[in-house]
Amino acid sequence: MKRRESLKGLLIGTVAGATAMTGCKTDKQIKETIYKDLPDYGRTPEEKDWDKKILEAEPFFNKHEMETLSILCDIILPRKGDHPSATEVKVPEFIEFIVKDMPDNQLPLRGGLMWLDTETNRRYNKQFSSCSKQERITVIEDIAYPDPDLQKPAMSPGISFFNRLRNLTLTGYYTTKEGFKDLGYLGNTPNVWDGVPQEVLSEHDVQYDPEWIAKCVDQSKRDIIAQWDEKMNLIS
Amino acid sequence: MQIKESPKTYDAIIVGSGAGGGMSANILSEAGLKVALVEAGPYFDPKDPETMTQLKWPWESPRRGAGTKRAFGEFDMSWGDWEVKGEPYTHAEGTKFMWWRSRMLGGRTNHWGRISLRFGPKDFKHKDIDGLGENWPISYDDVKPYYDRLDKMIGVFGSKENRYNDPDGYFLPAPKPRLHELYYIKGARKVGVDVIPSRLSILTKRINKERGVCFYCSQCNRSCRVYGDFSSGSCLIFPAIKNGGQIDLYTDSMVKNVITNDEGLATGVSYINKKDRKEYTLKGRVVVLGASACSTARILLNSKSSQHPNGLGNSSDIVGRYLHDSTGAGRMGFIPDLMNRKTYNEDGVGGMHVYSPWWLDNKKLDFPRGYHIEIWGGMGMPSYGFGFNTSELNKYVGEQIGGYGDKLRDDVKRFYGSVIGLSGRGESIAMYDNRCELDPHTVDQWGIPVLRFNYKWSDYERNQARHMTNTFDEILEAMGAKVLGDKPTKENDYGLLAPGQIIHEVGTTRMGNDPKKSVTNRMQQLHDSKNVFIVDGGPFTSQADKNCTWTILALSMRTSEYIVEEFNKKNL
Structure with missing residues (x-):
């Protein structure tokens, strides 16, 4: 960090109208207090203000809506073996955040939840959350698949709603540690890429062309400083 | 005042x-x-932990990488996008x-694609070829010495190919292609489209003691903490x-x-x-x-x-x-042969490892200038948007779209890493x-x-976009892919993106x-x-x-x- 400190020092020392820079430390201290409970992922001050506003806002979904949402999320992704269910990795809480971050989702989700209750009221004379497992699945089966030819037009609003909720549930789930584990994603970590594993090449019936590979990096020499001859050939 | x-x-x-x-x-x-x-x-300094986004996990953010406040996703290192407040x-x-x-500080260089291509001799004198636009008052020979020094000063990987209008440079060695790129090479060659290693200003090899070497996180758009890419x-x-x-x-x-x-x-x-x-x-x-x-x-x-x-x-x-x-236009394809992939860390450099430089002669075409093809795909890190409509791919394997439960969970996994995208980036007439x-x-x-x-x-660009999407569909089919989405038509300019959108x-x-x-x-x-x-x-x-x-x-x-x-x- 030393170099950065010195660069910042230089910055402060030379800016005309250095008034802009004075008092910076106090500002920073104040900001640290304001933002201390916020998630830290490289935000600008303006972005921190936005996060803070959302995280401290009143809940959008009421208790009943949240309960229904949780049941639905776990129908979409129930626990399977060692892999947790959607509610176990807090997908409903993620959706609660997203509808405030992207308000366009608010009306379709609220309306969709209400539509679902109306539908189960019509069929079973009770709200979705009070239905039996079997009753719930009966309704879900009617809205879980697209109906491009409008064979059951009365279900259309439910189909759109469920599609949106399925998308948000999948995204909320597979962007968690547990979701990565289920998927088998192994990156986002320092690595030295040295080609597709041989067994995968064989499985896909592809191979590296020797002429191509000759142009590629020899990872054992990656730390040796590059040098070229005058004909542009790399010689180190 | x-x-x-x-x-x-x-x-x-x-x-x-x-x-x-x-x-x-x-x-x-x-x-x-x-x-x-x-x-x-x-x-801004890419190594400042306060603003750094490189190697963050999606769950570190409550919105998981969504683009609410940054148009290219919240981990993208650009303060300001299509709009500046x-x-x-x-x-x-x-x-x-x-x-x-x-x-x-550093402007757009903090997040750009690092695609670092020299202009060729024809590019400075294109009016001589087709009578359109204006020639530069300088030629490739005037700029060549500076490109040469730039290569050594900043570092760019690539390969010597002896292509007249895509001049070689002092290249660092290229990274090996990934699986979807091997499929692309096969498909492109089958339909007569050239493919060569890409040319990006990312250090696959050390060039000095001050800057680090690429550690393959594929996140150059987040700006590199070890200065392994150019900004x-x-x-x-x-x-x-x-x-x-x-x-x-x-x-x-x-x-x-x-x-x-x-x-x-x-x-x-x-x-x-x-x-x-x-x-x-x-x-x-x-x-x-x-x-x-x-x-x-x-x-x-x-x-x-x-x-x-x-x-x-x-x-x-x-x-x-x-x-x-x-100009820009693109197509996507789903490759059934890439279903049910064995997973491994496939993050490479930030961007493609292979690309297609312009390979045709415009004299035989109904538009005056060329384009190159960029390729994306693979088992990238999920962030907001992952899983959206994944189940629609079922239509290409004769199965039911939609659903829920264990079948849905299996779908997400079997389709992971099976989609590839091709983007054309071409020359418009000034x-x-x-x-x-x-x-x-x-x-x-x-x-x-x-x-x-x-x-x-103008129609120069629209016709070029039409050629792009036709070509991409051919390549995708030759790769064994099912082309996704409706074919762009005249009504939507053949898929031509809005001016400015390529940020050049x-x-x-x-x-x-x-x-x-x-x-x-x-x-x-x-x-x-x-x-x-x-x-x-x-x-x-x-x-x-x-x-x-x-x-x-x-x-x-x-x-x-x-x-x-x-x-x-x-x-x-």
Whole structure:
């Protein structure tokens, strides 16, 4: 960090109208207090203000809506073996955040939840959350698949709603540690890429062309400083 | 309000700290000139943990990477995107231009794709070939020595291919292709499309002791903490300061206009300090504009004086004209053979490992200029949007779309890494009527008149886009892919993206030998004011089917060394 400190020092020392820079430390201290409970992922001050506003806002979904949402999320992704269910990795809480971050989702989700209750009221004379497992699945089966030819037009609003909720549930789930584990994603970590594993090449019936590979990096020499001859050939 | 004047006189004032401005600051300060580097955004260093997003996990953010506050996703390292709060731009009726601005030290170089292609001999003289547009007043041979030095100074990987119009350089070795790229190579070759290793300014091998080597996280768009990729801060500005260069950084300082004297020469710039909202002036013997093609045009147009009544450098009425961006269109495909993949860490460099340079002769085609093909795909890191409509791929394997429960969970896994995308990036023709100009009715929050864009594509670009999407479908089918989405039609310009969307704005202050038809001379010096130079994409006479940054850098090096020479000869 030393170099950065010195660069910042230089910055402060030379800016005309250095008034802009004075008092910076106090500002920073104040900001640290304001933002201390916020998630830290490289935000600008303006972005921190936005996060803070959302995280401290009143809940959008009421208790009943949240309960229904949780049941639905776990129908979409129930626990399977060692892999947790959607509610176990807090997908409903993620959706609660997203509808405030992207308000366009608010009306379709609220309306969709209400539509679902109306539908189960019509069929079973009770709200979705009070239905039996079997009753719930009966309704879900009617809205879980697209109906491009409008064979059951009365279900259309439910189909759109469920599609949106399925998308948000999948995204909320597979962007968690547990979701990565289920998927088998192994990156986002320092690595030295040295080609597709041989067994995968064989499985896909592809191979590296020797002429191509000759142009590629020899990872054992990656730390040796590059040098070229005058004909542009790399010689180190 | 009293304007505050700086007591110091700089040898050079550089406006903008991106590729052009950063290179100029590096060269001028190394030569011993006293430099003020003025940037409209805040300070930024890719290694600062406070602002760093590289290697963050999606769950570290409550929105999991969504683009609510940053158009390319919240981990993308660009402060500012198509919109900058309080700094609007407008459009002439019925036209569209999308303008990306990064307000930060290093500008857009912090997040760009690092695709670093030299322009070829034909690219500088394309009018000779098809009679369209204008030739550059310089040739490949004039720029080659600078490209050569740039390769060694900043580092770019690639391969020697001996292609006439895609000149080789001093390349670092290329990374090995990934599985989807091997499929692409196979498919492209089957239909006669050339494929070669890509050329990106990322260090696959060490070039000096100061910068680290790529560790393959595929996140160059988040800016690299070990300086393993090129950004203007990490490769040009910080090293210059470290080497004792006399560079004063003025951040959060929005330049409004260039100040000129009775002889019409520049004496400095006027800027707004965004922190205290006051106006300041800086004095300098030379002004170097590298604010971006459009921002530089705006500054010039806002620099009206009795000597330059139409704006500085604008006696020709050419400033802002000939604005052009690369063309863009794309297609996606689903490859059933890539279902149920064995997973392993497939993150590579930030971007593609292979690409297709332009391979055809336009004489046989119904559009005048070429394009190159970029490839994306693989088992990338999930973030917001992952899983959206994944189940629709079932339609290509004869299974039910939609659903829930364990079947859905299995779908997500079996389709993971099976989609590939091809994007074309091509050359448009620079047109006199495609321009940005001052909007007489609108100012930004700093009181500065804003730009109004007036840009329309022609059939040259539409026909090129049609060729792109037809070709992509052929390649995808040859790879064994099912093409996704409806085929673009005439009604939607054959999938041609809006002007500006490829973020290669160039041409607004084009260079030429005739002061009536160009803004700068062949050294990127204003015809109308000899101590003002332009080092961004503005002086580009034409764009080529290449990304513009490597040429901006080479030309900025060339212009900056010319400034030093002229300075030493006391001509400035």
